[in-house]
Amino acid sequence: MEYETPLFFHVMAYAAEADHDVVDMVSGNPDWEPPEALRDGLREYADFDADRFQYPPSEGIRPLREEIAERRGVDASQVVITNGAGEANYLAMARALERGAGSEIVLTDPVYSYYPGKTTMLGGTAHYVSAGADGHLDPSVVRAATSDDTAAIVVNTPNNPTGAVYPEETVSELVEVAEANDAILVSDEVYDHYDLSGTFTSALSVDSDHRIVTNAFSKTLAITGFRVGYAIFPSHLVEDAKSRHMLVNVAGSRPAQYAVLRALQETDPAYHEANRELLRERVDLFTDALDGAGADYVRPDGAFYVLARFDDYPGTLSNVERLIDEAGVAGMPGSAFGESCEPWLRFALVTPRVEEAADRLAEYFT
Amino acid sequence: MEYETPLFFHVMAYAAEADHDVVDMVSGNPDWEPPEALRDGLREYADFDADRFQYPPSEGIRPLREEIAERRGVDASQVVITNGAGEANYLAMARALERGAGSEIVLTDPVYSYYPGKTTMLGGTAHYVSAGADGHLDPSVVRAATSDDTAAIVVNTPNNPTGAVYPEETVSELVEVAEANDAILVSDEVYDHYDLSGTFTSALSVDSDHRIVTNAFSKTLAITGFRVGYAIFPSHLVEDAKSRHMLVNVAGSRPAQYAVLRALQETDPAYHEANRELLRERVDLFTDALDGAGADYVRPDGAFYVLARFDDYPGTLSNVERLIDEAGVAGMPGSAFGESCEPWLRFALVTPRVEEAADRLAEYFT
Incomplete structure (x- = not known):
């Protein structure tokens, strides 16, 4: 098989097998x-x-589709x-490749x-454009990398792993680039409820036949194990x-x-605001401690993650395992997110022990 | 797109839109x-x-995998x-095609x-072998249709739509044919708890690296909407x-x-026996009425369905719609199950109104 299994499960298993206390990030x-x-x-x-x-119904229970359609301002169909x-x-990328309008998928690095x-599994070829560790994608770089052979441009905003939130101009220019090359912008917006900057713009805000928006309730409602997500297709792509x-x-x-469905109907916006507030506090706690440790880091505008870099400690899998063994903190190797991330480690702020973890890192690295 | 959408949803929608009473089969x-x-x-x-x-875990919660492994006599891995x-x-057929040992999928007709x-979507080519409306597959016919270019042989026992249950010799010979051609036998056994004949044999009973067994709790536990199934792979195919x-x-x-998991742990075999008994009664009621209507039919040895044929009334979609409109009974067009089924209609025995439906058919056709 030529497609790579994500490293997540390997690192999680390694951390779970440790015989000492490990903060799981x-x-x-x-x-x-x-x-x-x-x-x-x-x-x-x-x-x-x-x-x-x-x-x-194969496409999902009707009241849920209608609820989503109303919230997102699209037709339930x-x-x-x-x-x-x-x-x-997977469906969005498959659809883009099956159109016969190119076999290349433009991805960002970090990715x-x-x-x-998914790209390899679907028979496409990945073409990376650099976004830098801060994740700030320059649409003109995407434009230069896009051609007649581009089937799709796949982006994620708010971004995992960088925490970048694309400004409105970026989003509309990405749609424009997709249109100009008869490609599809696939905008994965699963962290839309965790925009800490107030600047998030959905690709749905740009009316176009050339964008597919994907999302899920996994993060929004804190239920990654329920497996309920959705994709919004332009009408001409939805049937296939x-x-x-x-x-x-x-x-x-x-x-x-x-x-x-019940959760959507009855949950107050305050629920989401409280989660954002919790994340903001954790970002502060964690980055303060990283400052103390003299680490380089990217302060996220959204999503759950902080990319951090420690001197002479590149984000390889073996360094991640060493950190689990010797510091009791489990993160993800930056190398899992592309070449540009190789010096970095990604820490997920999804534990009440964020400060403790940061203190352990500070102690280990200083 | 070159793959066909199953007709089920179309026919169900047509029946649901009728403004008169329709027995849904x-x-x-x-x-x-x-x-x-x-x-x-x-x-x-x-x-x-x-x-x-x-x-x-991606491959499923551990106690459920262990429960299945124990019941099926395989390793949880x-x-x-x-x-x-x-x-x-889908996973089984994809795996068979990705091995690089052929691009053809042998399917039965009826299918x-x-x-x-799935075959077309995965880039394979379907090659049909005739099983006849009674579904009795002759392994030597499969052997003759199989070659170096065969990636998989996909069978379903107890069979939908014919109700056939393959005898032990058929199952072991099918595995042998797969082995002889370096192909994979994919044995879909979702109706294994609805074997009315007592002769069902799982492909797991033949030890081989060349068979994948698929199953689900959709029918077994009457929960088609829960979407919990499983596949049992030979060790060398499971990782991919x-x-x-x-x-x-x-x-x-x-x-x-x-x-x-809870249902498996706590449900008595009597639950399944009662369901089989209910099906047996419905088979009797429905086929008695078909006898009365002078219809040709295949008495099922398992699964939920009866294939029936009425004089001068081939199983086309338009005839199915006419039956909904004029007789108040909804079945599936035989044409959905392959060329050999074109004269037939398939009726699912999953309504307490089986006898009423049969009476309506008898009245309509006599």
Whole structure:
């Protein structure tokens, strides 16, 4: 097989096997509570008549699609409920490649680790454009890298791993570049509820037949294990995407879809604001301690992660394992996110022990 | 797009839009109760700590994999929990094609409608072998159709739509044919708990590196909407299958996996025997009425379906729609299951109104 398995699971397993205390900052699993209405939704579902335990419509239960369509200002027919953002991105990239309008996928470096594997699996070729460790993508660099052979440009904003949030001009220029090359902009916006900067712009804000927006409730509602995501397609691409969804998965899991629906209907915006506030505090705590350790870091504008760099300690897998063994802190090797990230380590702020972890790092490196 | 969308959803929508009473015998949604322990599992899950709402292991929660491995007599490392049998078959067929040992998929005619679409989507070529409307596959016919270019032979036992249950000799000979051609036998056994003949043999009973067994709890536990299935791979194929699973879906839905685990742990064999007894009664009721209507039919040895043929009424989509409109009975066009099924209609015995439906058919056709 020519596609790479993401390193996440390897590092998580290594950290779990340690016989000493390790602060887990590896994966993007929120450690805060899901909304109470989500739990209520599961309880209610458990008592439903058995006919509601059977196949939902392949594209997802209708009230959930309608709720999403209304929130996102699109027609419900454009919405496909997927098995998390993982499947949403898979469907979007497959659709872009199957159009017969190119075989190249433009990805950023740093990159979210799953995109390269999906590209290869789908028979595409990855072409990287540099965004730097701060993740600030220059659309003119993307323009220069894009050609007739470009099938898709895949971006993630707010960005994992850099924490960058693309400004409105970047988003609209990326759509324009996609249009100019008959390519598809795939905008993965799973961290949209964790924009700490107030500047997040969805690619949906630009009306175009050349963009697909993917998202999920995994981070939004702190339920990465429920696997409820969605993709919003332009009308001319949605039917074929639904066919692939049906042929791969038939449909997503219905109890999870129903619980998400209840959570959307009943959760106050304050829930999301409180989560952002928690993240802001953790960013402060963690970066203060990194300052103390003399580390270089990128202060995130959104998402859950801090990229940090320590002198003479590149972000290799073996250095990550050494940090688990000797400092009791587990992060992700920067190398998992592309060449430009090789000097860096990524720490996920999804533990109440952020300060303790930072102190351990400070002690280890000073 | 070159792969066909199954007709199920079209026919179901047509039947649902009728403004008169229609007995729905279209899809394979059980109308009997799931085990009570399944509901208990969902209720229990709803109260779990939030960390159990996060990513399960990509290949599925460990106790469920272990429970399946023990029941099936395999090592847990060979088991991948999938988003229903749909994904299990997709992973199995993808793995067979990616081995570089052929690009042809041998399918039976009649065929379960999703297999041809998956074949085309994955870049394979379908090659059909005739099984006849009674579904009795002659392994020597499969042997003659198989060559160096065969990547996989995909079969379904108990069979949808014919109701055939392959005898032990057929199963072992199919494995042998796969081995002789360096191909993979994919044996989809989702109806294994609905063997009405007592003769069902799993492909797992033949030890081989050349067979993948797929299954799901959709039918077994009457929960087609939960999307919990699994595939059992030979050790040398499992890692790459897990990679694809991770790249497409990341993981399956965790609340559904937990509910299935509880149901497996606590459900008595009597639950399954009662469901089989219900099906046996419905087969009798329906076929008696078909006898009365002078129809030709295939008495199923397993699964949920009866193929029936009425004089001068081939199983086209338009005839199915006419039957919905004029007789108030919705079935599936035989043409959805391959050329040999074109004269036939498929009726799913998943309604308490089986006798009423049969009476309507008798009245309409006599």
